[in-house]
Amino acid sequence: MTIAVCPGSYDPVTAGHLDVIERCARFFDEVHVVVAVNAAKTPLFSEGVRVDVIRRALEKDGFPNITVASTSGLITDYCKDVGATVIVKGLRQNGDYEAELGMALVNRKLAGIETLFLPADPILEHISSSIVKDVARHGGDITGMVPDCVAPMLVEALNKENEERS
Numbered sequence: 001m002t003i004a005v006c007p008g009s010y011d012p013v014t015a016g017h018l019d020v021i022e023r024c025a026r027f028f029d030e031v032h033v034v035v036a037v038n039a040a041k042t043p044l045f046s047e048g049v050r051v052d053v054i055r056r057a058l059e060k061d062g063f064p065n066i067t068v069a070s071t072s073g074l075i076t077d078y079c080k081d082v083g084a085t086v087i088v089k090g091l092r093q094n095g096d097y098e099a100e101l102g103m104a105l106v107n108r109k110l111a112g113i114e115t116l117f118l119p120a121d122p123i124l125e126h127i128s129s130s131i132v133k134d135v136a137r138h139g140g141d142i143t144g145m146v147p148d149c150v151a152p153m154l155v156e157a158l159n160k161e162n163e164e165r166s
Helices: 015-027 047-059 075-082 097-109 130-138 150-165
Strands: 003-007 030-036 066-071 086-093 114-119
Touching: 003 015, 003 075, 015 030, 015 047, 015 086, 030 047, 030 075, 047 066, 047 150, 066 075, 075 086, 075 097, 086 097, 086 150, 097 114
Parallel strands: 003 030, 003 086, 030 066, 086 114
Antiparallel strands: none
16 A cells, blocks of 8 residues: 655645645545644634645545545655555645655655656646735635635634734
8 A cells, every 4th residue: 555645834724735635645545634833923814724725625535545634743654654655745836846846855764755757737737835825815706716615714813813913
C-alpha cells in the first residue's frame, strides 16, 4: 500500500489545495491531508477548524482513501508514524518550487521521504490562502476560490479580527 501525505497550513483551504488533494487521491492507496501547525505563524483559523473544514470540503466528493489530521511536529515524523513514503506538494508559477525544493531536500535527508510536485491546475494557480484572505478582507468576491463552506467563515473571522484591532 502506498501512502502519501499532503501537508500545508490550509489557512484557509482553497480550491487549488482541493484540486491537488483530489488528484493525489487518484494515484495513491491512502492520502493523509495534514494541517501543519507552525508556532511561528498566527493563523486566522484554529487547527481544529482547519481540519474540520477540509473534512467537510472533501466529504461531498466521497474520497474514502483520504484522512485529514494535524501535527505540530515534523512532517517527516508524521510520515514515519503512518508509513507514508511520499509527500505531495502542489506548485504554482509564483516561486513555489524554490521554497518547496529546500523543504523536500531536508525531508529526504531527515527521513528518506521523497517529495512529489504536482503542477497546479492553470485555472487555479493564481489562488493562494493569502490572496483569498486579502480579497475577502477588502470585500471582494471569493466565490470559486474556496469551498462554499469557507466563504462565510472567512468573512466572520475577518470581521472578528477587525473588531479586535479596533
